[in-house]
Amino acid sequence: MTGLRLPRVGVAAAGFSLIWAFLLLFILYPLTRIFYDAFTDEAGIFTLANFAEFFSDHFYLRSLWRSLLLGVAAVLTTSVIGIAVAYLIIRFEFPGRNLFSYLTMLPIILPPLVGVLGFVYILGRAGTVNVLLMDGLGLEHPVNFIYGLQGVLLVETVHLFPLMTLSILDSLSKIDPSLEEAAQVTGAKGWKRFWTVTLPLTTPGYISGALLVFIWTFADFITPLVLGVQDLLAPQAYLNIMQFVDRRLFRMGIVISALLVVLAIVFVLAARQYVAIKDYSSLSYSRVERRQLGPIQRWLAVALLVLLFTICVIPQVGVVLAAVGRGWSLTPFPLHYTLEFFRQVSIETPKFIVNSFLYSGLALLLCLVIGVPMAWIMARTRAPGRRAMDALTTLILAIPGTAIGIAYIRAFNVPLPFTDTALTSMSIILPLVLAVRRLPYTVRGSYASLLVVHPSMEEAAANVGAGRLRTFKDITLPLVWKGILVGGLFSFIMSIQEASATIFLTLGGWEMIPFGIFTFYIAGSQSQAAALGVILIVLCAASLYVVNRVAGTRVGGLFG
Amino acid sequence: MVSRLQCLAIASSAWLAFAQVAQAQAIENELVLITPVAKTLTDPTLADFAAYAKERWNITVKAHALAAGTPVAYGRILEWKGRPDADIFWGGESALYDKLAEQKLLAKHELPAAVMDPIPATIGKPKPIYLKDPKGFWTGTVLEPYGLVYHPKLLQRLGVPVPKDWDDLLHPKLKGNVAQCAPSRSSSSHATYEVILQRDGDEKGWAFLKRLGANTGIFTARSRDVPSVVARGEFAAGFAVPSYMAFEDKLAGHDLKFVAPRTAWITPEPIAIIAGAKHPKAARAFIEYLLSERGQRVAMERGVFPITPKFRVQGAPGSRAEMAVEFTGGIRSYFDVDVVNIYDDDKAQKRYQEVNEQFRKDIESVWAQLKK
Numbered sequence: 001m002t003g004l005r006l007p008r009v010g011v012a013a014a015g016f017s018l019i020w021a022f023l024l025l026f027i028l029y030p031l032t033r034i035f036y037d038a039f040t041d042e043a044g045i046f047t048l049a050n051f052a053e054f055f056s057d058h059f060y061l062r063s064l065w066r067s068l069l070l071g072v073a074a075v076l077t078t079s080v081i082g083i084a085v086a087y088l089i090i091r092f093e094f095p096g097r098n099l100f101s102y103l104t105m106l107p108i109i110l111p112p113l114v115g116v117l118g119f120v121y122i123l124g125r126a127g128t129v130n131v132l133l134m135d136g137l138g139l140e141h142p143v144n145f146i147y148g149l150q151g152v153l154l155v156e157t158v159h160l161f162p163l164m165t166l167s168i169l170d171s172l173s174k175i176d177p178s179l180e181e182a183a184q185v186t187g188a189k190g191w192k193r194f195w196t197v198t199l200p201l202t203t204p205g206y207i208s209g210a211l212l213v214f215i216w217t218f219a220d221f222i223t224p225l226v227l228g229v230q231d232l233l234a235p236q237a238y239l240n241i242m243q244f245v246d247r248r249l250f251r252m253g254i255v256i257s258a259l260l261v262v263l264a265i266v267f268v269l270a271a272r273q274y275v276a277i278k279d280y281s282s283l284s285y286s287r288v289e290r291r292q293l294g295p296i297q298r299w300l301a302v303a304l305l306v307l308l309f310t311i312c313v314i315p316q317v318g319v320v321l322a323a324v325g326r327g328w329s330l331t332p333f334p335l336h337y338t339l340e341f342f343r344q345v346s347i348e349t350p351k352f353i354v355n356s357f358l359y360s361g362l363a364l365l366l367c368l369v370i371g372v373p374m375a376w377i378m379a380r381t382r383a384p385g386r387r388a389m390d391a392l393t394t395l396i397l398a399i400p401g402t403a404i405g406i407a408y409i410r411a412f413n414v415p416l417p418f419t420d421t422a423l424t425s426m427s428i429i430l431p432l433v434l435a436v437r438r439l440p441y442t443v444r445g446s447y448a449s450l451l452v453v454h455p456s457m458e459e460a461a462a463n464v465g466a467g468r469l470r471t472f473k474d475i476t477l478p479l480v481w482k483g484i485l486v487g488g489l490f491s492f493i494m495s496i497q498e499a500s501a502t503i504f505l506t507l508g509g510w511e512m513i514p515f516g517i518f519t520f521y522i523a524g525s526q527s528q529a530a531a532l533g534v535i536l537i538v539l540c541a542a543s544l545y546v547v548n549r550v551a552g553t554r555v556g557g558l559f560g
Numbered sequence: 561m562v563s564r565l566q567c568l569a570i571a572s573s574a575w576l577a578f579a580q581v582a583q584a585q586a587i588e589n590e591l592v593l594i595t596p597v598a599k600t601l602t603d604p605t606l607a608d609f610a611a612y613a614k615e616r617w618n619i620t621v622k623a624h625a626l627a628a629g630t631p632v633a634y635g636r637i638l639e640w641k642g643r644p645d646a647d648i649f650w651g652g653e654s655a656l657y658d659k660l661a662e663q664k665l666l667a668k669h670e671l672p673a674a675v676m677d678p679i680p681a682t683i684g685k686p687k688p689i690y691l692k693d694p695k696g697f698w699t700g701t702v703l704e705p706y707g708l709v710y711h712p713k714l715l716q717r718l719g720v721p722v723p724k725d726w727d728d729l730l731h732p733k734l735k736g737n738v739a740q741c742a743p744s745r746s747s748s749s750h751a752t753y754e755v756i757l758q759r760d761g762d763e764k765g766w767a768f769l770k771r772l773g774a775n776t777g778i779f780t781a782r783s784r785d786v787p788s789v790v791a792r793g794e795f796a797a798g799f800a801v802p803s804y805m806a807f808e809d810k811l812a813g814h815d816l817k818f819v820a821p822r823t824a825w826i827t828p829e830p831i832a833i834i835a836g837a838k839h840p841k842a843a844r845a846f847i848e849y850l851l852s853e854r855g856q857r858v859a860m861e862r863g864v865f866p867i868t869p870k871f872r873v874q875g876a877p878g879s880r881a882e883m884a885v886e887f888t889g890g891i892r893s894y895f896d897v898d899v900v901n902i903y904d905d906d907k908a909q910k911r912y913q914e915v916n917e918q919f920r921k922d923i924e925s926v927w928a929q930l931k932k
Contacts (some may be wrong), residue, residue, distance in 0.1 A: 059920065059925040124792070124794050125793075125795070146776070225781040226781075230742075230776075230779060235781075239781065242629060242632050245745055329814055330714065336813065346617060398688070409639075420643070506627065507592075507626060508593075508624030508645075509624050523803060524809060525810065526602070526788060
């Protein structure tokens with residue numbers, strides 16, 4: 001038998017090494033390149049001058065401080081909303097509960113730039129609300145709802161509270177109801193029980209949600225830029241990197257990106273103190289008894305959720321109006337309507353949609369090829385370095401897309417061995433960077449479902465004579481396909497929306513939808529940008545509907 | 561067994577013939593531009609160039625434009641180090657083209673005299689604006705002023721008179737209503753900052769720019785956003801806007817007005833072939849097309865002016881060309897009027913970083929205080 005096992009071990013070892021080679025080459029190597037650039041001058045000589053400049057510059061320091069402040073504020077606002085929504089949905093029965101639980105996921109699929117543009121159309125100085133206020137109430141000056149830090153906070157909160165809700169939902173549904181019953185019996189009721197028992201039990205989910213919200217807000221440069229806020233770290237990184245002529249500013253852009261990466265790592269490590277290793281021990285979700293709310297409370301809950309989701313659809317409404325309105329300015333709604341913009345971005349130039357499916361599809365394939373074996377290694381083996389793999393997948397979630405994009409440009413802009421073409425000149429770099437960025441969703445999804453399948457089931461199958469392949473086909477696959485599908489689809493959804501890394505890497509002819517949105521926007525064609533945005537939202541909503549049908553709202557575990 | 565040898569011979573001669581055809585082909589079937597010029601000008605010219613190539617050589621050219629702001633485009637050409645992923649650099653400041661040529665990153669365009677001679681060497685007084693490179697690395701393509709834009713309805717509501725010159729943007733009632741882009745982010749903004757500094761001298765110039773900063777409601781990420789936010793009515797007036805960008809918002813149905821103050825800088829939108837370009841023949845053909853009457857006419861419908869006195873912006877009543885003439889203040893050709901230019905590009909490029917740095921120190925980082 002040993003003779004039979006050896007090749008298998010050999011294959012496994014080869015696969016294991018290949019996966020590590022991939023991770024090292026496409027994640028760690030480019031990141032080290034950023035640090036190399038940050039610690040050298042134009043001549044390539046080691047220096048600390050770049051960091052000295054950063055930390056002695058009031059403007060940069062203020063940007064750092066305000067970024068931290070914004071991140072904390074976003075964690076607070078998303079916590080309040082996210083916890084309330086999660087608790088309502090999982091613990092209580094009220095009209096439209098299922099609909100709301102689907103709606104909770106909708107804001108996540110708001111592509112970058114599209115959300116903030118939608119807000120500008122509705123809440124901007126010339127947005128619907130201000131026009132109504134000025135025309136109706138005779139207000140002389142528009143109310144500044146969004147230009148400034150408050151606007152960034154609003155956009156991030158609406159976009160990101162679902163991450164918090166999903167993470168909490170995940171933890172809440174794993175709490176053994178008997179624990180809460182015990183609390184009830186010993187006299188802890190209502191709020192007290194919530195504070196002393198329920199909340200602490202949801203801490204791991206909460207921390208991972210909070211971490212994601214914080215880092216996402218911290219790394220987002222598009223939203224602040226549209227709202228005219230430039231004294232934050234991420235916009236400074238982006239604006240400076242885009243400044244190639246002034247080499248000193250360019251170098252500072254790299255330094256700031258390196259700093260973003262360092263801070264992300266620090267936050268992940270800090271969060272790990274609390275969520276040591278993701279606990280899937282009771283992954284079989286407990287059946288939670290939902291309580292009926294009293295008549296007044298019930299309608300209050302519905303009213304609250306309706307209000308919340310009204311605010312949440314502001315960007316979608318704004319974007320749809322912008323996509324079909326022509327010459328919309330200073331009226332509450334567009335005066336002229338057209339489908340011309342949709343025609344231009346789909347039929348006239350189909351490349352955005354075609355490329356999106358092509359590159360996101362390839363990325364999905366890569367995610368499955370790399371991610372499923374990774375999950376298997378983490379769930380089923382004691383291979384050395386599997387913890388490092390786990391840490392790495394969390395880290396990927398935390399590293400700002402901008403930093404990855406820049407790292408790729410710096411690291412892969414040299415001719416490949418034996419050729420005279422650089423990786424950055426080949427379109428394969430897009431699916432590669434997308435796969436790297438979105439790998440964690442596939443890994444998490446597959447990992448979680450692999451844990452549910454106890455190895456004893458597979459052993460049992462083997463004992464009654466089923467071969468490895470048969471066991472896999474008849475036992476493992478039926479049990480894990482859902483998790484892999486959900487994880488994979490999430491990787492796909494997040495790939496097709498990705499812009500922050502690909503913006504730096506896209507060359508002519510490779511444009512995906514988000515890049516198209518960005519170039520239309522910067523070319524001043526906001527209506528075309530909006531039309532592409534609507535198309536992308538519809539594509540993602542459809543994919544999300546599938547995820548929802550397969551997994552319900554239990555996708556929270558993907559993010560942690 | 562003879563047949564195999566014959567086959568080989570036939571195949572190789574067929575291959576040779578094919579290679580010769582490929583060699584003899586007038587131009588390559590692909591073309592990539594890297595350009596800060598907005599899509600609304602590059603797309604129509606590239607599309608018409610493809611049609612022209614099809615008519616003339618029966619070749620289907622796949623033409624792309626890689627959109628990038630001037631600094632980014634310049635930076636990428638540097639980073640490519642002679643192995644470019646684009647064939648042509650179009651738009652931005654001619655001084656940057658000189659810098660690229662010095663670093664041997666541009667190839668001479670070698671266009672026939674019949675194409676180049678009608679383009680005058682310079683335009684404007686007292687400082688000349690160079691319209692082509694005497695060394696033959698770059699040539700101007702169209703003329704376009706960097707002016708200001710405003711939203712008539714919003715100005716009326718604010719009770720602010722229609723602006724005619726830069727100074728009108730300092731009107732107290734425009735506080736919080738001016739849009740501009742930082743000079744470090746935008747070449748049109750940088751050039752217009754220099755216009756003010758060279759017009760007023762450093763001390764008075766910076767005082768003006770600080771007062772402009774105090775009236776500013778938004779610093780946009782790119783110069784192209786300036787007319788967009790004004791067109792929407794988010795802000796009432798915009799500083800340092802290329803004419804054709806504003807015209808696109810007009811074409812998109814917005815009520816937006818453009819003014820080129822007397823001292824507005826006029827750019828020739830230079831173009832050059834990047835050294836090591838993969839499609840040099842297509843690149844040269846595109847430049848030649850752009851300078852031909854056909855190419856100039858397509859561009860003139862987009863709110864820019866011809867680069868030679870040979871043509872004037874003209875069309876049937878109500879045509880796009882006539883709309884453009886009306887929009888840009890009735891001028892049909894800059895060779896019909898006396899162009900005033902006080903902007904010295906060499907001086908501007910020499911202190912490029914200093915101006916950015918001072919903007920950052922005196923305006924950007926104290927913007928909150930300035931607004932008070």
